[in-house]
Amino acid sequence: MMNNSKAFDVAILGTGFSGSVLGSILARHGYKVLLIDEKEHPKFAVGEATIPQTTMMMRAIADRYDVPEIGACSTFEGIHEHVTSHCGVKTNFGFVYQRPGMPQNPKEVTQNIIPHLLVGYDCHWFRQDLDAYLLTVAIKYGAFVRQNTRVEDLVINKEGVYLKTHQGEQYSARYIVDSTGFKSILAKQFNLRESPCRFNTHSRSIFNHFIGVKPYDECADSNSLWGVPQAWHDGTMHHLFAGGWMWVIPFNNHPKSNSNLCSIGVSLDTRDFPKTDITPQQEFDSILAKFPGIALQFENARPVREWISTDRLQYSSERCVGDRFCLTAQAGGTIDALFSRGMANTVDGLYALGDLLLKALEDNDFSAQRFEYFNHLQQRLLDYNDRLVHCSYIAFSDFALWNAWYRVWSFGGLLNVFRIKKMQDQYKETGDLASLNGLNNPSYLGSLCPGSRQYEELFNAAASAVEAVGEGKLSSNVAANKILSLFEQPDFVPSMFEFSSADRRYNCTFDFDEIVKIFAWSKSASPDVQKLCF
Structure with a gap:
């Protein structure tokens, strides 16, 4: 594999958000970057609601690594000017508590307002547009991209990293980053997944994009019944119930948006709602039948894609780094979409990894020890988020x-x-x-x-x-x-x-x-x- 290979400084597996942002950073600093993905853009992805930590850290990444295009993706205004008009605005987190067979009690709601005067307006990301744009940023700075390309053979040794694709192409690199998510190639190759998973959260999800979802503000005679300062439709809305929750992420909640879609998903505790043989649509319909306070929003709604249904979401890795390699973001582990912390953890990790990798490239030292801080950071982010979400599922009761x-x-x-x-x-x-x-x-x-x-x-x-x-x-x-x-x-x-x-x-x-x-x-x-x- 070493003969006639195309040589790069860093190979990145996955051209989604994480892979494209890191590829942009490295290429911007003059390094030869290879980005490989077994699929092609545009493609569906979860992680559609931002939080201030995510967007503020994106600006920090843009400043620290001199990639202004990443900063442009960190505000609603920037997204609409530079990327796409298919994204929604986010001014709050709304939480509405639902009880089986009962109308919603207006006193059982909570709302968290985003301080936009301090941090700007957050976004609901239409990920297929955002991720495709970020890949073009990496290309602009010189990254070499291979889509619809499957890695069939991978060797990592003290001399370097060697890849062979299903088309017979051969590449070499000094370092490799796995940003492929749950199906991580490196996690499989080095048997990194923990069994059993160490996390306490036990949830699964079904999700889709919908059209015709009614703003929840229209589901009562008077908005004043809820006693909250902002419209539910202006933010990321969560229906909470014992054993689970539903997200409603509108892409169509601003006059500048050209989308008619809402992202809809349900996360369920597998111990309260074990997976059965019914279809995701049948399960979704059963939830609407159980909670009339939720059903009001979906009287005229319908899904527009094939449903995605998962088994248990949580998985963990015993380590996220090794000699000449690391696993970023969801390649290392994941918890649950609650509080939209998956993307926040991703950008926190990228901010740290960029600096570590640039220094390693300069020194030509790619030992696991050089990247131990990154491993510790990612593991702590996952463990902390697990405790946050696990306690939330208990509190839903x-x-x-x-x-x-x-x-x-x-x-x-x-x-x-x-x-x-x-x-x-x-x-x-x-x-x-x-x-x-x-x-x-x-x-x-x-x-x-x-x-x-x-x-x-x-x-x-x-x-x-x-x-x-x-x-x-x-x-x-x-x-x-x-x-x-x-x-x-x-x-x-x-x-x-x-x-x-x-x-x-x-x-x-x-x-x-x-x-x-x-x-x-x-x-x-x-x-x-x-x-x-x-």
């Missing part, structure tokens, strides 16, 4: 418990927005890339707010309370009250958020006046928060 637990996630995300924004503002003021160094060197890797000891203590205490409910050691009401009491720290938690009050079921609306109040509060906040965020 009781609205009071969910109402308390969701604000732990909400507050951590808010603190992290301020942490990232502080570093990005410093970079804009100084132009010094060292301002961004702290993005991947926090004290608590994987955490929702990885630089705060106080938040880590709050998260651990709250998660332990939820887990005690799952183990039958604590009642839901006792656990909910215990979690709410954790927010009674005025030097750590902004008082205007009223996080300790069960009656406040949404965070601040983040208009200009409220942002001013938050900064005023920061003057009396704990030293931990002041150092972290302000």
Whole structure:
């Protein structure tokens, strides 16, 4: 395989989001990059809802590695100007609790508002357009692409990496990155998958794109019944019920959007909803029949693609790096789409991997030890997300418990927005890339707010309370009250958020006046928060 091969610095398996972003970074810095995919664009992909951590870290990647096209994909406005008009806007996370056979109770809802004045508007990504665009960015900077190409033979040794395709083509590289996802070639070749999977979350999914989905705001006589500050249709909506949840991601919720589609999916705890022989459509219809509060949205809706139905979603790998190779993003493991953290974890990993790989290419040292930080980061991100999601599935059993637990996630995300924004503002003021160094060197890797000891203590205490409910050691009401009491720290938690009050079921609306109040509060906040965020 070494004879007559085409030589590259890095070979990347997979031309989706992760592979194309990394390929763009490496090619932008003058390295020869090979991107191989057994399929071709456009292609369907999940990971369609962004969160501030995802989009802000994309801007950090664009700045750190001088690839402005990646930054253009980080806002609703940038997507529509540079990429596609088929994406929707996202201004909030909406959570609506549903009970079997009952109409929805307007008091059993929570809503998390995205602080767009600080971070801009997030997006609902029509992934087939976005991923195809990112691949063209890699091509623009010089990456060589082979689509509809299957790797039939792969050898990694101390001299290099050697590939042979089903068409008989031969390639060599100094390093290889696997971004192929669940069917990871390297995970299979090196037997990296853990059996059993170490994660506590046990869920499966069915999903599709729909047309004719009614905005949930039209499913009641008056929007004021819910008492939340924003329209459900303006954000990513979640129907919650004991044992599972449904996502509604509209691509058609803005006047600038030319799409008529919504992404619809259901994730179910396999222990409460074991997989059967019925079709995904039949299972979806059974859920609508069970929850009349959800069925209202789908009276005139229909799917437009073939359904995708999974077995258990969760899988893990004992390691994500080795000599001359690594597994990125979903090639290493995955949890669940809840909270849209899969893409956030992906960009966190890419931000770190880019620097490590550029230095390794310069030094010609591709030992696993050089990439151990990347392995540790990815494993911690997965383990943390597993605990977050596992506790959420437990909390779905009781609205009071969910109402308390969701604000732990909400507050951590808010603190992290301020942490990232502080570093990005410093970079804009100084132009010094060292301002961004702290993005991947926090004290608590994987955490929702990885630089705060106080938040880590709050998260651990709250998660332990939820887990005690799952183990039958604590009642839901006792656990909910215990979690709410954790927010009674005025030097750590902004008082205007009223996080300790069960009656406040949404965070601040983040208009200009409220942002001013938050900064005023920061003057009396704990030293931990002041150092972290302000």
